[in-house]
Amino acid sequence: MTTRAFRMKLKPGTVDEYRRRHDTLWPELGELLSGAGIYDYSIFLDEETLHLFAVLKLKEGDTSAALPEHPVMRRWWDYMADLMEVEPGNRPKEWPLTPLFHLA
Numbered sequence: 001m002t003t004r005a006f007r008m009k010l011k012p013g014t015v016d017e018y019r020r021r022h023d024t025l026w027p028e029l030g031e032l033l034s035g036a037g038i039y040d041y042s043i044f045l046d047e048e049t050l051h052l053f054a055v056l057k058l059k060e061g062d063t064s065a066a067l068p069e070h071p072v073m074r075r076w077w078d079y080m081a082d083l084m085e086v087e088p089g090n091r092p093k094e095w096p097l098t099p100l101f102h103l104a
Helices: 015-023 027-035 065-070 071-080
Strands: 003-009 038-046 051-058
Touching: 003 027, 015 071, 027 038, 027 071
Parallel strands: none
Antiparallel strands: 003 051, 038 051
16 A cells, blocks of 8 residues: 655635535546545645645555546546646646655
């Protein structure tokens, strides 16, 4: 098992819509992420900066590196692009976070 954490950023005025879209996550996207070995995935919001902090766990042998090429993932990124800072191709901009402490 591996834990991965990263930061993303919302555009102003999009918090409620971001939450709504994740509350109604497409079943095929949930299945895709789970099938790639992702589990225990949480996203937290810093309301002052609009930074999103994502933390997820990956099962051994995960295939998450292939997700950017999957059509469902690309459709989700297109769907979310109006709410957040994105790269060309609408992949959300991500800034990796370095682990400094963990209490198990």
